[in-house]
Structures are given as C-alpha cells and as structure tokens.
Amino acid sequence: MTGRFISFEGIDGAGKSTHIQAVADWFRARGDDVQLSREPGGTPLAESLRSLVLNEPMGSLTELLLMFAGRRDHVETVIRPALAAGRTLLCDRFTDASFAYQGGGRGLPLPVLETLADWVQEDTEPELTLWFDLPSAQAAARRAGAREADRIEQQDLDFFDRVRGAYAARAAQAPQRIVRIDASGSVDEVGAQVLAVLRQRYSS
Numbered sequence: 001m002t003g004r005f006i007s008f009e010g011i012d013g014a015g016k017s018t019h020i021q022a023v024a025d026w027f028r029a030r031g032d033d034v035q036l037s038r039e040p041g042g043t044p045l046a047e048s049l050r051s052l053v054l055n056e057p058m059g060s061l062t063e064l065l066l067m068f069a070g071r072r073d074h075v076e077t078v079i080r081p082a083l084a085a086g087r088t089l090l091c092d093r094f095t096d097a098s099f100a101y102q103g104g105g106r107g108l109p110l111p112v113l114e115t116l117a118d119w120v121q122e123d124t125e126p127e128l129t130l131w132f133d134l135p136s137a138q139a140a141a142r143r144a145g146a147r148e149a150d151r152i153e154q155q156d157l158d159f160f161d162r163v164r165g166a167y168a169a170r171a172a173q174a175p176q177r178i179v180r181i182d183a184s185g186s187v188d189e190v191g192a193q194v195l196a197v198l199r200q201r202y203s204s
C-alpha cells in the first residue's frame, strides 16, 4: 500500500499553515487517513533540532546540516511508515525549503544540496507541492501582525527575495510536482485556488 505525500512551501508568512487544515478536511471527506507533519520537526529529535535552528546563532552550513539531520529522522520514522500504511501525509515544508532558504537565501552551493537530498531522502519525494507565492514585503507585513520573529524570520527583504526566487527556480524545474498558488489574495481567494488544484488532481 502506498499513500500520498503532499508538501506545502513558501516564504515565511505566505499563508501555507492557514490552508493545511482545509486540505486535510478535503482528503478526510474523501475517506483518506490523513496525517499532518512539519519540517523542521515532525519527530521528537527533529523538534529539538528545530528549536536550536530557529533560535540559536549558527553558521549557514551548520543550519543546512541540522535541517537535513532532522529530515533523515523524519523520513525514516514518520514519512515512510505513514506512506507504507497508505496514509495521506501533509507536510508543512520539506526539501524544497532547504533549496530555497539555504540554497537561495544563504547562497550555499546547489550541488551540495543535491547530494544531501539524494542521500537523506533516497526515493521519498512529494507527489504534489503547493507553493504559496507572495512578495516578500507582503509576507513580512503578515508576519508582523502574527508573531515575534525567529532567527530566520529576522532576515531582511533581500534574503526573502532570494528565497522566493529559489522557489520559482525549483517550480520551473519540476512543473508537474510544484504548483504555484498566488497567495496575495484573501484567505478565501487563496483557499479557492488550493481546492481547484485538489479537484483537478484528485477528483475522478
């Protein structure tokens, strides 16, 4: 039995977490056994690494390695077992975020990321990635009204412009898997786009 692996991506504040629950409800209404997870995090070990990476000062390579260390534990102990059990796993961020943040934002070499991704994920890959795309200034305004910034969210608009550009490059490389959602509208407008993608992909 093989389940469904769907990831949610975008710069901080783009609105992806807002829509995950509605996607979960949509799949549950179809009878799917839905499981939610997130990165960084998703296991006790990876949640500990998340707390470090979002709060403690560190260099870019350390940040990258901690992201992939947590991902390995998450893939082995949560994602693969969920898919083997036939579940629909909805994950708030996955490897595209490393390419966007550590590759685009921090400027780390893409061949290093490719090697780590191959090694850590092996054949575990989302079948669909919803990329919530929003200009950096608009995302910053949404974040400012929502919560205190963590270490990564404290980066400037140029950083988030690079992250956004890296997501666009990933989407251009994998157009079947990564679907762009224009996240600049109201919650209802964005939600309607998300549901349209799900209906188009999964309604027979």
Ligand SMILES: Nc1ncnc2c1ncn2[C@@H]1O[C@H](COP(=O)(O)OP(=O)(O)OP(=O)(O)O)[C@@H](O)[C@H]1O
Pocket: 010, 011, 012, 013, 014, 015, 016, 017, 018, 019, 132, 142, 143, 145, 146, 183, 184, 185, 186, 187, 188, 190
């Ligand atoms: N379409 C929207 N219009 C206006 N505000 C929105 C919209 N979508 C989400 N928000 C608000 O913006 C803030 C950030 O949304 P959310 O937490 O869903 O973003 P996110 O992409 O998951 O961010 P992060 O990755 O940093 O957790 C929240 O306060 C949320 O209520």
Ligand SMILES: Cc1cn([C@H]2C[C@H](O)[C@@H](COP(=O)(O)O)O2)c(=O)[nH]c1=O
Pocket: 012, 038, 039, 040, 067, 092, 093, 094, 095, 096, 097, 098, 099, 101, 102, 152, 153
């Ligand atoms: C998986 C992953 C995440 N990040 C960054 C992106 C965000 O700034 C934080 C996670 O916070 P969220 O509120 O849960 O979205 O981590 C990253 O830089 N690299 C990654 O691989």
